Amino acid sequence: MPVVLVPLNHYSGNLSETIQASVNATGGLDLTVGEADAFVRNTGAVLCFDGLNELGRFRDQGVRQISEFISAVPQVLCVVTCRWNEYSDDFEWDVGWRILPLRRANIEEYLTWHFGAQGAREFQEIAHDGLLDMASNPLLLRMLRDMKPNIPPKKRGLLYSMFTEKMIRMQGVKGARGAQIPYEVRRQVFDFLALDVQRANRIRYSAREMAEVLGEYLTSSHEEYPWRMLLDSCTASGLLVGEGGSYAFLHQSIQEYFAASALEERGLDDIDGEYLLGRSQWNEVLLLLAGITASPSLLIAKLTATDPIMAVKCISHGAVPDRETMDGLVHELRRMAESSSWVTRRTAADLMGELGSPSAHPVLLPLLRDENDEVRWGAVYALKNIGVRGVAAPALIERLDDEFWVTQGEAAETVAALNILDAIPAVVERLASENSYVRSCATHAMTVYCRTSPEGREVVSALLETADSDQRELIRFAMSIAEAGSEVLLRLECALDSKATQVVEAAIRMLILHPGADSAAKIADLVSSPHPSVRETAISAIGKLQAVAFTETVGQALLTDENAQVRGTAATALASMYADESPDFLVRAVEDSSPEVRFAIARGMARLRMRTARPQLRAWAAGDPNARVRVHAIRALGFLGTGDDLEFLAELGSREQDQEIHDSVLEAMENISRGQRRIDF
Incomplete structure (x- = not known):
């Protein structure tokens, strides 16, 4: 059964001539119009009329001739393709099939197959939501794929x-x-x-x-x-x-x-x-x-x-x-870093890190010692992005003893990324932390030191003698990963079966940075671990890997896990995954008794752009018993809100006595009025 492709961009008013040219091109023949017509009718050929949208000014005439031809030769199987749905109304008969839009997971799988995991992430970063939405059309996805290397x-x-x-x-x-x-x-x-x-x-x-x-x-x-x-x-x-x-x-x-x-x-x-x-x-x-x-x-x-x-x-x-313009921008960010509002100071730190300019060091140093937890965290992260040690090294080492656990973990990874050798003893101390995130970050920092610097490996080895048993186990694990070479993935996945929970947590953390094809599935199995710290670390990893296949697993953890910290991490992970089901799970958990969970849900609602959640955010902003939940509900309103929310915020600000909440209200109102949306909420 011969298949004849009839490209409709070659059609110019006479369908018989277009079919003739296609039959001859397909079979290497030299048939007349009549002979080509007989060939199609008598051989049971399949005709694929491709590209109905390319008929242009011949659209009406072409549709009529194709319809008449199909009716006249019922023994011939005909397929008509079109890139755009609007043309389906041109025919009286029903559409037999259509290409369904690709889901985001399909697009990610396709890009990973072509570019590898890192290349796929780079493409999704540059394509952003707009082009990725259009990439649900397979034709446009292929076009975008071909352009990416340039x-x-x-x-x-x-x-x-x-x-x-x-x-x-x-x-x-x-x-x-x-x-x-x-x-x-x-x-x-x-x-x-x-x-x-x-x-x-x-x-x-x-x-x-x-x-x-x-x-x-x-x-x-x-x-x-x-x-x-x-x-x-x-x-x-x-x-x-x-x-x-x-x-x-x-x-x-x-x-x-x-x-x-x-x-x-x-x-x-x-x-x-x-x-x-x-x-x-x-x-x-x-x-x-x-x-x-x-x-x-x-x-x-x-x-x-x-x-x-x-x-x-x-x-x-x-x-x-140019340099002069960049200096002017850094000067303006310095002014923001001196604001009385912690939100503005944190924003300044984030922006400094995004700029990646060493000229930001003098601005970030005071923020490393800021009174607000999130400002200090942001300053540490910014310095890691900038990637130059400079005079910031002593202040970064101080943050390894920060009262905020997130800042401790971020500081451990930052000093290792910048190869600050003087920080190694303090990082080893963090291996004994009661917080699983801090321990995992410190273990990864040990791996980085041992892999990137002979001097660092010597210092780490020397500290083995004075370390306690748990610390020694993590140091040896870090050193084994540092020297694993091409077997690093195998060693990390094997470590998931370790009886030492701290090793399992550290392995999960490192698999986020070096994932294999089956890593997400193996990590998801650990969500049922009897150890809350392992469950939390596994859920966090699923979110960071954006493993949408395990959305249900993470969602059920948010709704049913007995540990509040695990539930809060699940809310954060759902927001990071951008799965279709993520908003529904967040809404179902808004009555959670833990302020840590409600805080994470408020942030997640903003990140997922859940405008329908504004009534819940208003309720939290006005009356939640926890100040941190109120602050982040207000910030989320500033991200999602419209002019309708300004009156509510103005009334809330007029009666609010808490200075931090009052400042957050002013910030949110300004964001809504200016239309400013923090992309990295």
């Missing part, structure tokens, strides 16, 4: 630029209305439309509004093209979709990219406060602009004066300013 790290705007150019150029609709319009003009049309609809803070135009906007464009630019021809050109590319008498971009992120492209074409000198005063609809536009602009210093200088948080985010997304 994109510098974090330049998401450049990836969008390549993607949209390919989509516009591949419209290739032979004879289609609009195909003769030059590529540059078609891009200008998209830029013009996107900037107009972005200004209006909308995502859709009616047919009448579309005609008016295109008419305005023609008046100002290319009067020689009928507006309908421009519209056909836009929809033929697939980047603009028309349905139900209205039009919208394929995805909101495509609209945001073209708005960024329009700003770049206008020149950044002309960008005024409309785009830079923190209005939320421009945030993603500016991040995409950062990856394509030819004037990064000008962009960052303008943002530093109005929105330093967005200035840092733009640098993270590819903008590379």
Whole structure:
């Protein structure tokens, strides 16, 4: 049974001629139209009419001829494919099958197969939610996969630029209305439309509004093209979709990219406060602009004066300013680091780490000794990201004795990453900590010291004699992993069966950094361990690995585990996994008696962008008996809230006596008013 592919982008009004050309190309034949028709009818061939969306101006005629052909030859199996769902209404008969959208887990598996685990993570970081949503279409996923090797790290705007150019150029609709319009003009049309609809803070135009906007464009630019021809050109590319008498971009992120492209074409000198005063609809536009602009210093200088948080985010997304501009931004972050609000000081620390500039050291040093736990934690993490020791080493060593356990663990990994040898004795002491997270971090730090520095290994070996039995076991385990070479994964997974719980915890921690194909499943088996510290460490690892296959396992731990710390870790893990079921589990656990769990749920609701959870966050903000829960519920409202929440927050702030809660209210109100959304909540 021969299979004949009939590419419909070759169709120009005569289906018989298109079938003839396809039969000849498939079989290496030289048949006439009549002979090709007889071949199809008499051999039981399968005809695949591929690309219905590529008929262009011949759409009505092509659909009619294909329908008539299928009705006339019932003995021939025919398949019609189309990239876009809207064309399914063109036929009277039902759609036999369709390609279902890929789930995020399918996309991750596909990318991991092509790029490896690290490459897949890099791709998902640069693609972000917008392109990953579109990657649920298998055709677009393959296109994005092919582009990834050509994109510098974090330049998401450049990836969008390549993607949209390919989509516009591949419209290739032979004879289609609009195909003769030059590529540059078609891009200008998209830029013009996107900037107009972005200004209006909308995502859709009616047919009448579309005609008016295109008419305005023609008046100002290319009067020689009928507006309908421009519209056909836009929809033929697939980047603009028309349905139900209205039009919208394929995805909101495509609209945001073209708005960024329009700003770049206008020149950044002309960008005024409309785009830079923190209005939320421009945030993603500016991040995409950062990856394509030819004037990064000008962009960052303008943002530093109005929105330093967005200035840092733009640098993270590819903008590379000159030294003078960078110094100006660091000066502004210093001012934030001196704020009376701990939230602002923590934000300054996070931004310093994101910048990765050694010039941040003088700003971070005071924050290492800040009165607030989360500020100190943020400062330590920032120094690890910057990766230069400098004068910060003594202050970092002090944090190994921090009263906040998270800061202790982060400090252990930071001093090892920076190879601060003087810190090794203090790290060894942390191996005896009662906190499993601190012990695991310290063990990993020992591994890093032994692997990266002969001097470090000597110091660690010398301390074996004075260490107690539990410490010695962890040191020996760390040294064995450091020298494992290619067998490191095997040794770590074998350690999961150890009778020493502290070794199991440390192995789980290291598997997060060096996972194998079956690591998540082996770690998930430990969620049923009788030891709470092992359960907690395993759940945390599942979240960090984003192993969505075990969402139910983690969700049930949140609802049923007897240990509050395990339940709190489960809430955090669910938010990290971004699974479809994660929000439901968080909602089901809001009545938990432990403030640690409620605190983790509030943070998780913000991270998962659960806007429907705002009533619960209001309830916690107004009346939870635990101040920490109230603070983070308020912060979550600042992340998720709308103008409707401002009145509630204003009333709450007017009667609140607790200074920390009062400051959090002011911060949340400012975030909502400015549209500022902390990406790393």
